[in-house]
Amino acid sequence: MPGQCAAKAVREGLSPMSALRPSPITPTVDFERDGVQHGFLRLPYSRDDSAWGSVMIPICVIRNGRGPAALLTGGNHGDEYEGPLALYELARTLDPKDVAGTVIIVPAMNYPAFRAGTRTSPIDKGNMNRSFPGRPDGTVTEKIADYFQRELLPRADIVFDFHSGGRTLDFVPFCAAHTLPDKVQEKKAFAAVEAFSAPFSMRMTEIDTVGMYDTAAEEMGKVFVTTELGGGGTSRAETVGIARRGILNVLRHAGIVDGAVEKTPTRWLDMPSGDCFAFAEDDGMIETMIDLGEKVDEGQVVARIHSTGRTGMAPQEIKARMSGLLAARHFPGLVKAGDCVSVMATVEAVNI
Ligand SMILES: [Zn+2]
Numbered sequence: 001m002p003g004q005c006a007a008k009a010v011r012e013g014l015s016p017m018s019a020l021r022p023s024p025i026t027p028t029v030d031f032e033r034d035g036v037q038h039g040f041l042r043l044p045y046s047r048d049d050s051a052w053g054s055v056m057i058p059i060c061v062i063r064n065g066r067g068p069a070a071l072l073t074g075g076n077h078g079d080e081y082e083g084p085l086a087l088y089e090l091a092r093t094l095d096p097k098d099v100a101g102t103v104i105i106v107p108a109m110n111y112p113a114f115r116a117g118t119r120t121s122p123i124d125k126g127n128m129n130r131s132f133p134g135r136p137d138g139t140v141t142e143k144i145a146d147y148f149q150r151e152l153l154p155r156a157d158i159v160f161d162f163h164s165g166g167r168t169l170d171f172v173p174f175c176a177a178h179t180l181p182d183k184v185q186e187k188k189a190f191a192a193v194e195a196f197s198a199p200f201s202m203r204m205t206e207i208d209t210v211g212m213y214d215t216a217a218e219e220m221g222k223v224f225v226t227t228e229l230g231g232g233g234t235s236r237a238e239t240v241g242i243a244r245r246g247i248l249n250v251l252r253h254a255g256i257v258d259g260a261v262e263k264t265p266t267r268w269l270d271m272p273s274g275d276c277f278a279f280a281e282d283d284g285m286i287e288t289m290i291d292l293g294e295k296v297d298e299g300q301v302v303a304r305i306h307s308t309g310r311t312g313m314a315p316q317e318i319k320a321r322m323s324g325l326l327a328a329r330h331f332p333g334l335v336k337a338g339d340c341v342s343v344m345a346t347v348e349a350v351n352i
Pocket of ligand 1: 076162166
């Protein structure tokens with residue numbers, strides 16, 4: 001009912017017109033066609049150097065008949081590389097003969113950010129993972145989010161979104177899903193995490209879920225799985241290998257790609273409360289006192305922040321607010337007040 005749509009749009013802060021407006025994005029692929037298609041999501045973007053120009057977001061559709069559909073994304077943040085490296089390769093190598101159903105691959109979701117090597121878009125400063133459900137009449141980032149919200153997510157049964165730490169964070173390599181009110185949906189997501197077989201598997205807690213792609217997919221009832229694989233604005237051989245093996249495992253687990261899941265041992269971690277996060281209260285130079293993956297006791301100093309404006313100042317100590325394992329840390333050598341310095345996780349179990 002258009003009237004109900006309009007009322008929902010108003011509740012969500014959209015004008016009734018914008019909710020009814022079609023997306024300005026045109027795909028050059030046909031989602032119903034069998035075989036492999038390498039194409040684009042073409043988003044008109046008029047600017048100084050191209051009056052009638054477009055943003056061309058690469059997309060690959062691999063389909064073989066009816067069956068479940070997977071939507072795979074990297075580059076949600078533009079400075080994270082394990083996902084794009086795994087997904088450009090998957091798009092190049094996955095044979096439709098080995099597929100039952102559909103695999104939709106968008107290896108660089110926030111393509112302007114990915115091209116710039118930055119977390120957010122250089123066009124509008126949009127953080128893709130804070131822009132959902134997006135707007136068809138919004139900024140470039142909001143228009144991409146809206147296309148995923150209304151056109152791509154509804155096509156998927158399973159949604160896999162690769163992340164890493166980017167330039168400012170570094171993580172132990174883990175695959176993750178969230179605790180959800182719908183326990184059937186939650187169980188399916190954690191089963192896919194287990195199939196991914198990263199060295200660590202996480203029950204993930206978010207600092208703020210508003211505007212996240214994760215939340216949009218989960219509220220639509222999709223099986224949503226994500227990762228944090230390393231960081232620092234680069235990638236490592238180990239973490240790229242984890243990404244490539246893992247995504248094939250998830251597609252096998254979902255029954256979309258032929259073959260058995262190649263499971264390796266994983267350590268289950270939990271982020272049981274907001275106590276897992278520590279934030280800097282001063283600017284300065286950061287000294288990591290323990291390394292990623294090491295055990296930490298509550299009250300232990302995980303990092304020190306040294307004031308550099310003058311000599312003779314005692315460093316600020318950052319103490320763990322819970323016992324566990326250091327799952328993530330601030331990556332650059334300099335830190336600002338409010339930066340996330342460390343993330344702790346409890347070790348739940350080792351599954352083989
Ligand atoms: Zn990210």
